[in-house]
Amino acid sequence: QQQVKQSPQSLIVQKGGISIINCAYENTAFDYFPWYQQFPGKGPALLIAIRPDVSEKKEGRFTISFNKSAKQFSLHIMDSQPGDSATYFCAAQDTGRRALTFGSGTRLQVQP
Amino acid sequence: ETGVTQSPTHLIKTRGQQVTLRCSSQSGHNTVSWYQQALGQGPQFIFQYYREEENGRGNFPPRFSGLQFPNYSSELNVNALELDDSALYLCASSFGGTRETQYFGPGTRLLVL
Numbered sequence: 001q002q003q004v005k006q007s008p009q010s011l012i013v014q015k016g017g018i019s020i021i022n023c024a025y026e027n028t029a030f031d032y033f034p035w036y037q038q039f040p041g042k043g044p045a046l047l048i049a050i051r052p053d054v055s056e057k058k059e060g061r062f063t064i065s066f067n068k069s070a071k072q073f074s075l076h077i078m079d080s081q082p083g084d085s086a087t088y089f090c091a092a093q094d095t096g097r098r099a100l101t102f103g104s105g106t107r108l109q110v111q112p
Numbered sequence: 113e114t115g116v117t118q119s120p121t122h123l124i125k126t127r128g129q130q131v132t133l134r135c136s137s138q139s140g141h142n143t144v145s146w147y148q149q150a151l152g153q154g155p156q157f158i159f160q161y162y163r164e165e166e167n168g169r170g171n172f173p174p175r176f177s178g179l180q181f182p183n184y185s186s187e188l189n190v191n192a193l194e195l196d197d198s199a200l201y202l203c204a205s206s207f208g209g210t211r212e213t214q215y216f217g218p219g220t221r222l223l224v225l
Contacts, residue, residue: 006154034213043202043216044155045114089154098168099145100204100214102154 004092006103013110019077021106023090026071030092034100035064035075038087047088048075080110114138116205116217124223125193133188133220135203142207143167144186145214146178149200161186162208190222198224 005024013019023033032051036044050057050064050073057064063076077084090103115138125131137144143162147155157170161180175191184205190197200221204214 036216041218043114043116043218046213046215049213091154098160099157099170100147100155101157104154105152 004090004101004103006090006106008106009104010107011109013080013108015080015082015110015112017080017110019075019080019084019108019110021075021088021090021108022072023074023092023103024070024072025092025101027092027094027101028071029094030101031095032093033064033066033073034091034093035062036089036091036102038089038105044089077108080108082110082112084108085110114205114215114217116203116215118201118203118217118220120220121218122221122223124225126225127193127195129193130189130191131193131222133190133201133203133222135186135188135205135217137184137186137203137205138215140207141205141215142184143205143212144180144184145204145206146186146188147202147204147216148172149202149219151199155202158188193224195224198222 034049035047037047038044061078066073091100117136145160146158149155159169160167164180180186200219202219204216206212206214
């Protein structure tokens with residue numbers, strides 16, 4: 001019940017295209033959903049986060065869409081750039097457990 | 113840069129040895145969490161410390177232990193190292209409550225031979 005399932009495992013997008021990464025969860029106690037970006041040899045860096053009281057949050061080229069009834073959320077990267085090439089992790093946190101539960105990651109490659 | 117620092121950056125140990133990893137939290141943060149990230153996987157929660165007390169633990173054996181100091185820096189200790197302990201160890205700091213964003217350090221890469 002603590003799992004967060006992430007897809008796809010890898011993604012290749014052309015420069016200027018839209019990258020879409022999906023996540024699904026089971027635990028209804030989750031109430032905070034961040035996305036992290038990780039470059040090789042670096043720690044995860046917070047990209048954008050959403051709480052379940054809103055269905056969408058946009059920051060620059062990055063948008064989270066959240067569907068509470070389906071227990072799914074997704075990250076959209078608009079106008080993808082080669083510098084966006086990294087591994088992206090969705091995560092979820094519940095107030096009781098305090099820990100972040102991560103998805104398995106999506107390796108994004110943006111081709112010039 | 114998050115302001116979270118970790119040392120050392122890389123470490124090689126042999127099976128059965130003990131290791132101590134260190135983390136310095138971002139200024140103003142009183143909570144530190146430790147995660148293990150195996151190659152090609154997402155980070156797995158080890159435990160969290162809040163004001164020097166353990167505040168939650170993941171599915172890791174007791175040979176994984178930690179400390180948090182009055183200045184909120186932290187240590188992760190692993191005894192009786194096993195080959196499967198080879199991973200990137202990440203610490204993340206946050207301020208207070210359970211809904212606060214966690215900011216990660218660059219990690220320590222541990223290789224157990």
